[in-house]
Amino acid sequence: MSNSALNIEKYVGTGNDFIIVDGSQTMAAEILGLHRAEAVRRICHRQLGAGADGLIFLDRKKKDTFSWEFYNSNGSTAKMCGNATRCVGRWAFRNHGLYKLDLMTAVGLVRIEADEHEVTSYLEYLKLGFKEFAAESDGKRTVATFVNTGVPHAVIELDTIDRASSVEMRKIINAFRFHPGAGSEGTNVTFLQRDPGGSKQGELLLTTTTFERGVEGFTLSCGTGVLAAAAVTLRMAQVSDAGLPQIICKVKTPGGELTVRYGTRWEGASLMGPADFIYGARISSEFFDSI
Numbered sequence: 001m002s003n004s005a006l007n008i009e010k011y012v013g014t015g016n017d018f019i020i021v022d023g024s025q026t027m028a029a030e031i032l033g034l035h036r037a038e039a040v041r042r043i044c045h046r047q048l049g050a051g052a053d054g055l056i057f058l059d060r061k062k063k064d065t066f067s068w069e070f071y072n073s074n075g076s077t078a079k080m081c082g083n084a085t086r087c088v089g090r091w092a093f094r095n096h097g098l099y100k101l102d103l104m105t106a107v108g109l110v111r112i113e114a115d116e117h118e119v120t121s122y123l124e125y126l127k128l129g130f131k132e133f134a135a136e137s138d139g140k141r142t143v144a145t146f147v148n149t150g151v152p153h154a155v156i157e158l159d160t161i162d163r164a165s166s167v168e169m170r171k172i173i174n175a176f177r178f179h180p181g182a183g184s185e186g187t188n189v190t191f192l193q194r195d196p197g198g199s200k201q202g203e204l205l206l207t208t209t210t211f212e213r214g215v216e217g218f219t220l221s222c223g224t225g226v227l228a229a230a231a232v233t234l235r236m237a238q239v240s241d242a243g244l245p246q247i248i249c250k251v252k253t254p255g256g257e258l259t260v261r262y263g264t265r266w267e268g269a270s271l272m273g274p275a276d277f278i279y280g281a282r283i284s285s286e287f288f289d290s291i
Contacts (some may be wrong), residue, residue: 015220015255072214080150082223
């Protein structure tokens with residue numbers, strides 16, 4: 001490999017952190033020619049690399065249009081990641097002064113708007129459907145609602161979410177992570193808690209946390225999980241298809257709050273919240289020599 005370095009930038013969206021690489025770099029092109037999964041695993045490693053939930057290679061197609069290759073921290077690819085799209089918006093705003101951009105993903109076009117404080121991703125490709133599946137864990141039957149918001153989620157409502165100590169949650173994850181109804185790659189598992197204090201006029205309040213496939217653990221936030229939890233909450237609240245655009249979902253995650261709004265007939269959605277630049281760095285070519 002050439003005697004050069006890879007420039008990276010790290011961004012975080014409500015605790016979900018990502019390494020973003022400008023694919024136009026010579027070094028980036030060389031890495032893409034290597035065993036990509038191993039390179040991603042090394043960069044994303046919390047102790048031996050830069051540390052992140054995922055890594056994004058960006059390719060600029062036009063002035064305001066980009067495509068990406070998105071990788072989970074374990075080196076696997078994913079078709080969509082909601083918070084990552086918002087971090088791309090912050091990256092484009094910081095590096096290119098773009099307030100609006102289009103991001104081409106494996107599931108469809110995402111339109112992004114960014115300013116100094118928040119980033120909103122408009123997932124125009126979405127058209128949701130819902131399925132219920134049951135599984136047993138420790139002799140107890142649990143029903144999950146499966147919804148695909150770009151990647152699949154099994155959404156389970158609990159009275160209280162306590163991801164740090166709940167043995168019950170771990171058993172549910174084991175029962176649903178590779179549920180037969182979820183396909184060969186399995187599913188993310190998202191837990192939902194509706195706000196016991198009720199909701200404000202035109203606003204639903206909920207708390208959620210997601211066990212993410214590809215990370216194989218809980219993350220501080222999951223954009224597609226937030227979208228899935230919001231959709232299931234709206235459905236449980238029996239909001240009519242036509243009434244969806246009038247309802248805002250405020251979703252608390254361990255890493256911060258996100259706002260979700262759905263379009264009529266479950267077509268399209270927006271995901272809004274903070275996304276922040278953390279640091280820029282250069283990774284020496286020596287880091288990749290043994291790959």
